[in-house]
Amino acid sequence: MVLIDVKNVTKKFVLKKEKNVTLKEKLIYRGKEKSEEFWALKDVSCQIEAGKTVGLIGKNGSGKSTLLKLMTRIMYPTNGSIKIQGRVSSLLELGAGFHTDFTGMENIYMNASILGLTKKEIDQKLQSIIEFSELEEFINNPLRSYSSGMYMRLAFSVAINVNPDILLIDEVLSVGDTSFQKKCINKLKELKRQGKTIVIVSHDNHTMEILCDEVIWLNKGKIVKSGNSKVVINEYLDFMAEEDGIRLNNQKQQQNDESEIENDEVQLSNEEEKNRWGNREIELTNLKLYNDKAQEIYYFTSGEKVRFKINYLMHKNNEDVVFGIAINTIDGIKCYGTNTEIDNIKVEKLSSKGTVYIDIDSLNLIEGSYLIDIAVHKLDGTAYDYQVGKYSFQVKSNVHDVGICKLKHEWIIQ
Numbered sequence: 001m002v003l004i005d006v007k008n009v010t011k012k013f014v015l016k017k018e019k020n021v022t023l024k025e026k027l028i029y030r031g032k033e034k035s036e037e038f039w040a041l042k043d044v045s046c047q048i049e050a051g052k053t054v055g056l057i058g059k060n061g062s063g064k065s066t067l068l069k070l071m072t073r074i075m076y077p078t079n080g081s082i083k084i085q086g087r088v089s090s091l092l093e094l095g096a097g098f099h100t101d102f103t104g105m106e107n108i109y110m111n112a113s114i115l116g117l118t119k120k121e122i123d124q125k126l127q128s129i130i131e132f133s134e135l136e137e138f139i140n141n142p143l144r145s146y147s148s149g150m151y152m153r154l155a156f157s158v159a160i161n162v163n164p165d166i167l168l169i170d171e172v173l174s175v176g177d178t179s180f181q182k183k184c185i186n187k188l189k190e191l192k193r194q195g196k197t198i199v200i201v202s203h204d205n206h207t208m209e210i211l212c213d214e215v216i217w218l219n220k221g222k223i224v225k226s227g228n229s230k231v232v233i234n235e236y237l238d239f240m241a242e243e244d245g246i247r248l249n250n251q252k253q254q255q256n257d258e259s260e261i262e263n264d265e266v267q268l269s270n271e272e273e274k275n276r277w278g279n280r281e282i283e284l285t286n287l288k289l290y291n292d293k294a295q296e297i298y299y300f301t302s303g304e305k306v307r308f309k310i311n312y313l314m315h316k317n318n319e320d321v322v323f324g325i326a327i328n329t330i331d332g333i334k335c336y337g338t339n340t341e342i343d344n345i346k347v348e349k350l351s352s353k354g355t356v357y358i359d360i361d362s363l364n365l366i367e368g369s370y371l372i373d374i375a376v377h378k379l380d381g382t383a384y385d386y387q388v389g390k391y392s393f394q395v396k397s398n399v400h401d402v403g404i405c406k407l408k409h410e411w412i413i414q
Contacts, residue, residue, distance in 0.1 A: 002085075003166055003197050004048040004071060009080035011041040011066055011221075040066040042221040043080070050165075053188070053198040055212035055229060057205065057236055062218040064201045068092060068170050071199065086165025086197070089115050091155055100144040104135055104154055107143055111155070115162045125161045132187070133157035134180070153180060160187055167191065170201040185211065205233050234400060241367055241396035245299020248369075248394050252289075252298045275390065278383035281316040282350075282376045287391045299394035300363055302406055308358040310374055314350050318384070321347040323356050326373040327365070328389065335365060335404050341379065364406040367397040 016035045041063045048054050056064040069075050070082055072090040098107045108129055112122045130139055133153040138146065146154070160167065167188075188198060188211055202208055208215060208229060215232040217224045224239075225232050291297050292305040300306055308325060324339030340347050371389040378384070397406075 001050045002047045003050045004046075004199070005081075005083040006044060006046045006067070006071075007081050007083075009041055009044045009067070009070065009077045009082060010039065011063075011070065011075070012078040013038045013040055039221055041070075041077070044218075044221070044223055045080075046216055046223065046226060048197060048199060050197055051192075051195040052213050053192050053200070053211055055208040055215040056199065056201045056218060057203075057208060057215055057233065058218035058224075059240065061220075063221040064218055065092070065170050067218070068168050068199065068201055071166075072168055084166065087116060087162070088166045088168060089159045089162045089164030090168040090170075091159040092168065092170040098143055098151070098155065101142060103142055104133075104139040104146070107154065108139075108158055111158045112162060115158070115164075117162055129157045129161045132161065132183075149180070156184055160191065164196065166197045166199070168199050171203070205237065209233050234398070237367075237400060238396060238398060241394065242299070244369075245394035245396060248392065249298040252392075253296060275388040276386065278377070278385040280385055281314070281318060282321065282384040283313045283315065284374050284376055284385045284387060285311045285313055287311075287372060287374055289391075289393055298392070299396060302365055302367065302395050302397040302399075303362050306360045306363045308360075308372075310356040310358075312350075312354055312356065312376065312385075314352050314354075318350070318378075319348060320378045321350060321384075322375075322377050322379060323347065324373075324375040324377070325358055326375075328371045328373065329404065330369050330371060330392075333404060335370065337373070339375070363395065365395045366401055366403055366406060367395055369394050 014035050015038050044063070044067065056067060058064050066075075068090075069092060070077055071084065072088060072092065073084075074090075074092070098111060102110065108126065109119070109122055112125070112129075113119070117125070130136055133139075133150075133156075135150060135153060138150065143151070143154075159169075169188075185207065188200075192198060192211070198211075200208065200211065212229040214227060215229040215236075216226040217232050217236050219239075225235060288296055288309045289298055289300075290307040290309065291300065292307075294307075310323065310325075322339050322341045324337065326337030327335045329335060370393055372391040372393070373386075373388045374391070375386040376384045377386065399406075
C-alpha cells in the first residue's frame with residue numbers, strides 16, 4: 001500500500017537580489033526588484049510504501065529538505081501533486097513549533113497539539129515523552145535555558161510519541177550526545193518493526209544504510225537513482241569522491257599555472273613557510289602528479305598507476321643529496337614514506353636545474369584525501385628543502401573499506 005505518492009512535483013522559489021527596507025523604497029521600486037528563479041525540485045516522482053524506511057540523500061541544495069517540507073504540507077508544489085494517507089509527524093528543524101519563553105512542559109502540550117493530539121492523548125503520553133527526553137530535572141524550566149541538545153531531545157521525544165503513521169525527519173539525528181543518538185536510532189528501529197513509515201534526510205550515510213530499506217538520491221532537484229540503500233549510497237559516495245577529485249584537480253592545475261614564473265622560483269606565503277625549512281642550497285620548486293596516460297591529475301582510482309614529478313633547482317653544487325617523499329592522511333597518519341637512500345638509489349652529478357620522478361605502479365590506498373611531503377637533504381638529515389603537506393591528491397574507490405591501505409586478500413569460509 002502506497003502512503004506517499006509524489007507525482008511530477010516541481011517547486012520554484014523566487015529569489016530577490018535587492019531588499020527594499022523602507023516603505024518609500026517599496027513604493028518607488030515596486031515591481032522593479034531584480035529577482036531570479038530557483039528550481040529546487042524538477043519533475044520529481046516517487047512512491048513510498050507503508051512500513052518502509054526511506055532515506056533522502058544528496059549534497060546541500062539538492063532538494064532533499066524541500067521535498068520533505070512538501071510532504072508535510074508546510075509548503076506546496078509549484079506543479080505536480082503529493083498524496084499522503086495517514087497521520088504525519090514531522091521533525092524538520094530543531095525546535096520548530098517551540099517557544100523559548102514557555103517551559104519544556106508547556107512546549108510538549110503546544111507541539112503535540114500542533115501534531116494533532118488532543119489534550120487527553122497528550123496527558124496519556126506525557127510521562128513517556130519526558131522519560132524518553134531524559135529532561136525530568138529541566139522540564140519546568142523555560143526553553144531558552146536549554147542547550148541545542150536538550151532542544152533536540154524534547155522535539156524528538158514529542159515527534160515519536162504521537163503514534164504517527166508517517167514520521168518525517170530532517171537532519172536531527174546528529175544532534176545530541178552519542179548515547180542519545182543511539183537511543184534515537186533504536187527507537188526508529190522499533191517504530192520500523194511496528195510497521196511505521198519513515199522518511200529521513202541525513203548526511204550520515206552509515207546511519208542511512210543501517211536504517212533505510214531504500215534510498216532516493218537527489219541532485220540539483222532531480223532524482224538520480226533510487227533503490228537498495230547500500231547500492232545507492234555507494235554510488236553516491238563514488239560520485240561525491242569524483243566531484244571532489246575534479247575540483248581538487250582544477251585547483252591544483254590552476255595553482256601550478258600561477259606558480260610557474262620565468263625563473264622557476266616558488267614564492268610561498270608566510271603560512272606555507274611554516275611547513276617548510278632548510279638552507280635552500282637545493283630547492284624543490286614544485287610537485288606534479290600524472291596518471292598512466294601522462295595526464296596531469298590529482299584524483300586517482302585506488303590501485304591506479306601514479307607518477308610524482310618533482311622539479312628542483314641547485315643553487316650550490318652538492319654531491320651529498322637524498323630525495324624523499326611521504327604520503328599522509330589529512331589527519332597526519334603516515335601512509336608511506338621512502339627516499340633514494342632507503343631504495344639504494346645513488347644521486348650524483350645533478351645539474352643546476354632538473355627533475356626527479358617517483359613511479360608507483362599501484363596506488364593501493366583507500367578512498368580519501370591525502371597530503372604529500374617532499375624533501376631533499378644530506379645523508380645525515382640536514383635539510384636542503386623540506387616541505388610538509390603542501391601538496392594533496394584524492395583517491396576514489398568502488399569498495400568502501402576502512403583503514404589506510406588496501407591489502408590483497410581472499411575469504412575462505414568452510
